[in-house]
Amino acid sequence: MNAYAILVGLLVLAYAGDALRPAGKRALGLSSGTEFLLVGILLGPLGLGAVTRAALDALSPLTLVAASWLALLAGSHLGFADERRVPRGRLTIGFVVGVVAFGACMLVAFFAAPALLPLEPDERLYLALGLGCAGSETARAAMVWGASRAQGRGPLHEAFADLAEADDIVPLLGLAVLFAVGPQPEGAVLRGQPLWALALTVGLGVVLGAITAALTRVEARSTERWGILLGAGLLAIGLAMRLGLAAPATLFVMGAALNLLARDGEALRGMLGATVRPVLLPVVALAGAHLDLRDGRGLGLVVGLVLLARLAVKASAGALLRRHLGISVTPTRWMGLGLMASGGITICVGLTAAARFPGPVGRVILAACLAAVALGELLGTPLLRRELRLAGEAQGVDTPAEARPAEGP
Amino acid sequence: MSAAAPAKSWGARGVQAAVLLATVSLVLGSKQSIPVAPGVLAAISALGLLLLAGTLASELVEVVGLPHLSGYLLAGILVGPHVLNLVEHQTVEELGALNALALALIALAGGAELRLDALRKAARSLVWAHLLQTFLVLLAVAGAFLALARFIPFLDGMAPVAAVMVALLWGVLATSRSPAAVLGLLAQIRPKGPLTNMTVAFVMSSDVVVILLLAVTLAVARLGFDPSATLDLSAFSAVGHELLGSAALGTTLGLVLAVYLRLSGRGLMLVLLALGLPMSALLKYIHLDPLLSFMVAGFVVQNFSSGGERLLHSIEKTGAIVFVVFFATAGAHLDLPLLGRIWPIALGLAGVRMVATMVAARAASRLAGDEPVLKRWGWSGLVSQAGLALGLATVIVRAFPEFGDGFRTLSIAVIGVNEMIGPVLFKLGLDRAGESKRAIDESGAG
Structure with missing residues (x-):
């Protein structure tokens, strides 16, 4: 199948993503879109081979644009859950849990990976950083979707959503560091200057976010606003990629700056939010098609250890923090496992890292990201529903789509 | 395009002009320090730049009563291969499918x-x-x-x-x-x-x-x-x-x-x-x-x-x-x-x-x-x-x-x-x- 046919196929998937949440009807699909991941694996080189590696490589820039767009959406939503400002305390807790999960996954990978995979000396650090990113996100959208299908509404549900909202910054900042310390081609301007690279990743995002905010302040027409958002977004992606920076991190910062500086952030978040599923689901399918398991048992073991570390951090954090959420109900000691959901940002990290590090480092990071998403779907969503049910916030009945809260990545 | 909005103030026009200048300078600076071969990467930047510069130029030419299309054209001429060369000739060709x-x-x-x-x-x-x-x-x-x-x-x-x-x-x-x-x-x-x-x-x-x-x-x-x-x-x-x-x-x-x-x-x-x-x-x-x-x-x-x-x-x-x-x-x-x-x-x-x-x-x-x-x-x-x-x-x-x-x-x-x-x-x-x-x-x- 050539790249052109795949592109059309992706548009069909985007359509499917949009159609899976028809207005006024019951929603279809899994909270993280894992079924699209399976479709990708099935059609990709690991499955039927209908989509070849060459075709995936041809589509790679487009894939990175879509993945970076997801990061922009996350940035533009930072600190908000369903248009409600997330309390600072919960933001801090969520951020700290994300950092601890990042650190734990990174350390496990740093010490275990050399024994299990044939890595070059420098690759050990790259792999550890990438696996730290793979293990640190909590997907708010997956959680909110999963909870809302069980009619989850109440203080515990809000607490879960708030905690999940805070940690997107961790994997994306990690990705920025990974790209900054990663190898740069001979003669590249930022070669050997990781601090400058990191500063530029953030600076470029701030500048383009400020530019977009300034323009949307003086432009109220929605289609002109789309031109501005799309133009600035593509420009940021192009410039970041040209400089060898992590484009998703730049776009995340751009979204956050836009969120902070725009006069009518709510309207802009609404506009951007409408693109989540049409962009997310094709990206998820592409990620599935990109999966490459040629590193065999070593890959499996490293990924397994990293996921165990993530599980341990989430479980411990939940047990420690459950009495400090400031709500009337006290969740069980297993509440942390309800925070296992991974989604768009994890997949974005996996795809970006796989494109930047074409060897075992990229393959293992992508595999870990996809495994985290699948595990989140298998473990996180049922346990989240259980917590909500025990707290009396869920009836176990599916909710009509119009009652579902707005999504963010 | 959206329904016509009320006429914009001079301040708003100033913001648009300043942003156009800043955007062009940013891309010019990055191009001079990091030349990049034409390809998909260059096409992504070019598309972003054309969209942003085109939208802004169309707003600015409104001041003198010109249609938006003239603004789009002027933006293309400005950033195109014959003036600032921020979008190279081959990149323009690559945007043909779009x-x-x-x-x-x-x-x-x-x-x-x-x-x-x-x-x-x-x-x-x-x-x-x-x-x-x-x-x-x-x-x-x-x-x-x-x-x-x-x-x-x-x-x-x-x-x-x-x-x-x-x-x-x-x-x-x-x-x-x-x-x-x-x-x-x-x-x-x-x-x-x-x-x-x-x-x-x-x-x-x-x-x-x-x-x-x-x-x-x-x-x-x-x-x-x-x-x-x-x-x-x-x-x-x-x-x-x-x-x-x-x-x-x-x-x-x-x-x-x-x-x-x-x-x-x-x-x-x-x-x-x-x-x-x-x-x-x-x-x-x-x-x-x-x-x-x-x-x-x-x-x-x-x-x-x-x-x-x-x-x-x-x-x-x-x-x-x-x-x-x-x-x-x-x-x-x-x-x-x-x-x-x-x-x-x-x-x-x-x-x-x-x-x-x-x-x-x-x-x-x-x-x-x-x-x-x-x-x-x-x-x-x-x-x-x-x-x-x-x-x-x-x-x-x-x-x-x-x-x-x-x-x-x-x-x-x-x-x-x-x-x-x-x-x-x-x-x-x-x-x-x-x-x-x-x-x-x-x-x-x-």
Whole structure:
């Protein structure tokens, strides 16, 4: 199948993503879109081979644009859950849990990976950083979707959503560091200057976010606003990629700056939010098609250890923090496992890292990201529903789509 | 594009100008420090820059009363290969696939703007307009071309009969119009009235007339260059295949869209993209005319289903992006050094075409008994030329490589002139005819 046919196929998937949440009807699909991941694996080189590696490589820039767009959406939503400002305390807790999960996954990978995979000396650090990113996100959208299908509404549900909202910054900042310390081609301007690279990743995002905010302040027409958002977004992606920076991190910062500086952030978040599923689901399918398991048992073991570390951090954090959420109900000691959901940002990290590090480092990071998403779907969503049910916030009945809260990545 | 917003303050214009300057400086700085080879990466940056710069320039030219399309073109010229070179020539070429998609959406909207009842009412006017706009403009421009022959280098040493044939081909090129420019302007200012209706109907249907005319002229021109040749009727068969095939495929696509709109209509833009991308490629591959096919599809949806307005609305929502991409890329394509070299001839030929268009429009309106506004301003929307004219020039160059390079050079220069002044004239015409939003507002206020 050539790249052109795949592109059309992706548009069909985007359509499917949009159609899976028809207005006024019951929603279809899994909270993280894992079924699209399976479709990708099935059609990709690991499955039927209908989509070849060459075709995936041809589509790679487009894939990175879509993945970076997801990061922009996350940035533009930072600190908000369903248009409600997330309390600072919960933001801090969520951020700290994300950092601890990042650190734990990174350390496990740093010490275990050399024994299990044939890595070059420098690759050990790259792999550890990438696996730290793979293990640190909590997907708010997956959680909110999963909870809302069980009619989850109440203080515990809000607490879960708030905690999940805070940690997107961790994997994306990690990705920025990974790209900054990663190898740069001979003669590249930022070669050997990781601090400058990191500063530029953030600076470029701030500048383009400020530019977009300034323009949307003086432009109220929605289609002109789309031109501005799309133009600035593509420009940021192009410039970041040209400089060898992590484009998703730049776009995340751009979204956050836009969120902070725009006069009518709510309207802009609404506009951007409408693109989540049409962009997310094709990206998820592409990620599935990109999966490459040629590193065999070593890959499996490293990924397994990293996921165990993530599980341990989430479980411990939940047990420690459950009495400090400031709500009337006290969740069980297993509440942390309800925070296992991974989604768009994890997949974005996996795809970006796989494109930047074409060897075992990229393959293992992508595999870990996809495994985290699948595990989140298998473990996180049922346990989240259980917590909500025990707290009396869920009836176990599916909710009509119009009652579902707005999504963010 | 969205409905017109209230006029912006000078402060807002200042912000836009400052941001345009900052954006261009940012890209200029990054390009100077990190040169990047043309490719998908460069195309992504270029697309972002064209979108942003085009949107901003279109707002800034509003201050002096120019249409948004002029802003898109100026932005393309500014960042294109001949001024700042922030978007390189090869990158502009690589954006071609996106341009094809933009043109498909523009043609679809154009077809959907054609309403059968309006066409019936205007049938007499359209027939006269096509007759005079085709033959009078063709003959006048071909005559001017011959009169200027001694200033046109590629005619040096050419036999008189052959020179007449080249002039006729040039005349055919002059009869082509720009549906994209007309629709782009309509999307910006949403005019209403007889001038708007007549211009849309004429420009969209002129595509068919020009294709037929070119086929006939190419067949005759071959005789002029090679006296031993016979009239090749296979050319007409190919044109018949192209027109009927395009119309048939367009009808099928229109019916599919109509059924879809009736059944669901959800996510229409994604459906249009998913259909438009492969259809554009397929039509090009099997030598059918994408412009005609998509126009027919839009026409079918508008006139044989209840989904026409929904289709139009859906395409309009993408207007700011589609037209920016199309015209900013066209601006970046504009070969300024070339225009600088042969501007007197280009300007002369463009001027003759404009005058001939004006005279033909007035004569046709008089014969058809049109209302005064059409007699006065009916020509204003017919000056623009863009992608379609360039496509015709390519067909001519391919058929006659013996004078191809020179012909291509001159045609690019003249089309460039028409591309820049055409939208300005049409906007002026709509304002003066009282059909633009601004004119309606002013008369309402008064």
